[in-house]
Amino acid sequence: MINRKCRFCDSTQNVTRVKKRFNACASCKPAVYAVLNSPDVIEEVWPLLQDRAILPQSRRIKIPWKTDIAEVLDAKRYKAKDREDNNWYLIVSEWEGKPVELFMSSADDNNHKLQFQIANLTALTRLVSLMLRHVFLGERITLEKIKTQLKRSSRVRQDLPDLVLNVLSKDEIQ
């Protein structure tokens, strides 16, 4: 008798042939059949439960942030006070009920003392937005994208995002 091995976990227990293509054990088989029978459900459930992109190399996968995502997104606006009593608006854009973008702006008119913080705030919201698109839309995060967001956050040289960008741009990191 051939000693069959599960292709996915190397187990030799209760291994059977699936679709005449590979061996799967009894534990892995439900997942294999879920992918076979309900690929659309898997694609939808995956970003809700996993924080890495599903099959980024596959051509079959939908790329919602490039194709389906609407030009106009619904958004929720929240008001919050920081510890120095400044008022802020936090605006969270949603796509199919999931948060995919974050903006923040000062709710106090002409608050000049906050100006120096704007670059840091912009970097925070741009990077959080990038991560949200990764989590909920499966967008791949690359070093290049991180650097682009940092570059767009700095208003003048030596803003904090600019310092981070410089470190990330050093040769040994790339």
Ligand SMILES: [Zn+2]
């Ligand atoms: Zn297995």
